Amino acid sequence: MTVKGWTEERKQTAKTMWLSGQTAAAIAAELDCGVSRNAVIGMMQRLLGTGAKPRKQPKPAPVKKVRPSRTSPRSTKVAAGWDGTTVINGPVAEVVPPLVEQPPEPRTFWNLRLRDCHRPLWHHLERPSVDAMLFCGKPVVPGSSWCPACAVIVYQQGTA
C-alpha cells in the first residue's frame, strides 16, 4: 500500500495530525509513503494556508544555490502509533477524526509534545506508572522546556 502521491486519505491524515500538534517529520513517518517532512509542510501550506501567518523575514536574497540533483535516497520510515493508537490498516480517517483540538492539560506521557511544558507532575509518586506520568503541558516559552509558570518553579528549585 505504498501508492506514491497524496490521496484524500493521506491529506486528511496529515491535516489532522498537523492540527493535533504532530511535527511534520512525524507525519511524514506516519504516512509512510514517499513523502518527506518538507512535503508535508508544503502540503499543509496549500491545504491549510499556513502561509497566512505573517512572516518575519521576507527572505530578500533567494540567490540560486547549486542544485546538482534532486535525487534523494528515501529511507524507509517506521510508522509508529502517534497517539497511543496503533494505526496499521483500515481507514485512518476512522481513527483520526475524534481529534478535534488539543487535549486538556495536564498532558499525558503519550500526548506530551516538544512544545508542551515538560515539568513532571508526579513528584509525589515513588514509582509512577506511565499512566500516572502527567506533565504540565501548557505551551512552553519558546526555546525553553517549560511554560512561564513552571520555568519559575524549576529555576527556584535549582533543577534547571
Add this chain to the structure above:
DNA sequence: CCCTGATTCGC
C-alpha cells in the same frame, strides 16, 4: 550539532 517550521522556486 540536532531539530523545528517557513519560504522559495524548479519541476
Add this chain to the structure above:
DNA sequence: GCGAATCAGG
C-alpha cells in the same frame, strides 16, 4: 500541485 533546497529560529 508537488517537494527539494534553503532559510531562520531554537
